[in-house]
Amino acid sequence: xxxRKGFFTPEQEQILDDLYEGKGxxxxxxxxAIRAADNYGLQKLKxxxxxxxxxxxYEVIDxxxxxxxxxxx
Numbered sequence: 754x755x756x757r758k759g760f761f762t763p764e765q766e767q768i769l770d771d772l773y774e775g776k777g778x779x780x781x782x783x784x785x786a787i788r789a790a791d792n793y794g795l796q797k798l799k800x801x802x803x804x805x806x807x808x809x810x811y812e813v814i815d816x817x818x819x820x821x822x823x824x825x826x
Contacts, residue, residue: 759791761818770787772824
């Protein structure tokens with residue numbers, strides 16, 4: 754299993770980056786923004802959630818990303 758900092762795995766962050774198609778400098782920086790939002794912003798939220806809920810949240814996120822994979826191909 755990949756390490757999660759925030760709620761997403763590095764692979765999931767990449768899927769989000771690939772799905773978003775900005776223009777110019779926005780496209781160059783969107784991956785960094787996604788990682789920063791997850792690894793720092795969402796990490797702070799995650800720290801407030803009881804540990805017992807995290808496996809359920811991860812399962813929901815993983816299922817959403819499984820559904821997104823065909824859009825990324």
